[in-house]
Amino acid sequence: MDYETASRHYEALVNGYLRDSAPGSAARTASLFTEPVRRAFVAEHAAESTIEGMLWAAWRPVVRAAGASGGVRHRDLVDLLVEIKGHGTLTRRDAVRDLGWARGVR
Numbered sequence: 110m111d112y113e114t115a116s117r118h119y120e121a122l123v124n125g126y127l128r129d130s131a132p133g134s135a136a137r138t139a140s141l142f143t144e145p146v147r148r149a150f151v152a153e154h155a156a157e158s159t160i161e162g163m164l165w166a167a168w169r170p171v172v173r174a175a176g177a178s179g180g181v182r183h184r185d186l187v188d189l190l191v192e193i194k195g196h197g198t199l200t201r202r203d204a205v206r207d208l209g210w211a212r213g214v215r
Contacts, residue, residue, distance in 0.1 A: 110145050110149060110159075110163055111162070112162040112163070112165070112166055115145065115162065115163045115166035115167065116166040116169070118145065118166075119142070119166050119167045119169070119170050119171075120169075120170045122138060122141055122142060122170075123142075123170040123171055123174055123189075124170065124174075126138040126185070126189060127174055127182050127185055127186065135185070135188040135189045135191075135192045136192050138189055138192070139189060139192035139193045139195070139196060140196075142167065142189075142193055143193060143196045145163060146160065146163050146164065146167065146199070147196075147199055149163060150199050150201060151199055151200075151201050154201065154203065171186070171189075171190070174186055
């Protein structure tokens with residue numbers, strides 16, 4: 110997934126989740142959030158630069174939403190980040206480093 114495609118995907122995913130979040134939707138959204146990177150990193154063995162571009166595209170709308178949200182939307186965003194973190198670390202034998210989701214989320 111190239112950067113532009115990833116940007117559109119993650120922007121729509123995060124905005125849609127925050128607009129329409131319902132009970133249980135954080136888990137589903139977290140799966141949709143992590144799957145493209147997991148597939149590219151683990152299954153397709155994409156180059157590190159490709160993964161880095163996808164991660165920039167993924168976290169940009171999250172950071173933007175964190176700065177703009179408050180109250181219930183902020184809580185929804187935290188719920189999403191906790192679910193993403195729960196997806197664990199991505200590893201592959203040939204990787205220079207492993208990928209961890211939302212390491213700063215507590």
